[in-house]
Amino acid sequence: MVHDAGDSDARSFYGLEDLITMRHIHNMTKIMLATGMIVAYGYVNEAFYAWYSGNLYEQFMMTNRHDRAHAVRSTGSLIAINACMIQLFWFRSVRDNIVLLFILSLLVNVGMWLERFVIIVTSACTATSCPSSWDMYAPTRWDFGMFTGTIGLFLSLFFLFVRLPARDLDLRGAHARAGGEAEDGGAPRVR
Numbered sequence: 001m002v003h004d005a006g007d008s009d010a011r012s013f014y015g016l017e018d019l020i021t022m023r024h025i026h027n028m029t030k031i032m033l034a035t036g037m038i039v040a041y042g043y044v045n046e047a048f049y050a051w052y053s054g055n056l057y058e059q060f061m062m063t064n065r066h067d068r069a070h071a072v073r074s075t076g077s078l079i080a081i082n083a084c085m086i087q088l089f090w091f092r093s094v095r096d097n098i099v100l101l102f103i104l105s106l107l108v109n110v111g112m113w114l115e116r117f118v119i120i121v122t123s124a125c126t127a128t129s130c131p132s133s134w135d136m137y138a139p140t141r142w143d144f145g146m147f148t149g150t151i152g153l154f155l156s157l158f159f160l161f162v163r164l165p166a167r168d169l170d171l172r173g174a175h176a177r178a179g180g181e182a183e184d185g186g187a188p189r190v191r
Contacts, residue, residue: 009098009099009102022096025095025098025101026095029089029094029095029101030089032086032089032105032108033086033087033089033090036082036083036086036087036089036108037086039082039083040079040082040083040086043079043082043083046062047062050062061122064122065118065122074114074117074118074121075118077111077114078111078114078115078118081107081108081110081111081114082108082111082112082115085104085107085108085111086108088104089104
């Protein structure tokens with residue numbers, strides 16, 4: 001298979017352009033668009049039902065999520081990424097750009113991580129009967145170390161199962177040079 005000089009995505013690196021076509025990539029972006037719209041619908045419903053129910057605890061949870069300094073940044077970022085940025089997938093020019101799709105998919109992962117962050121941190125920072133939870137959360141070096149370790153664990157397991165292509169290897173000649181079999185096809189050498 002001949003590769004163009006402009007091919008720089010994983011499909012061309014592994015020679016999978018015939019297996020994973022642009023049609024597959026377009027369909028996956030449409031799935032991401034649909035699920036992003038479902039998530040945005042969930043955000044709107046969560047805010048609406050907190051307001052409409054009149055339940056003080058629901059309303060406190062929503063105001064607590066939007067009032068704290070770190071919550072404003074993280075909640076605003078997750079809404080911007082998961083609900084607004086995902087709308088770029090409507091445009092075919094975006095769906096055709098592999099590099100942009102890769103960057104947007106990484107941003108979607110950041111948005112999903114921010115959603116978990118907002119749920120955990122705003123739950124831990126509420127004024128409960130436990131005085132240790134009255135302060136805002138700030139990550140320490142141990143938190144960053146654990147986060148970095150999970151990324152390292154994922155990458156190490158990922159590379160265990162990914163087959164890197166072995167290109168231009170003459171295994172028979174390498175085996176013969178290592179002393180396994182004679183170059184002329186005769187019996188193996190004994191040392």
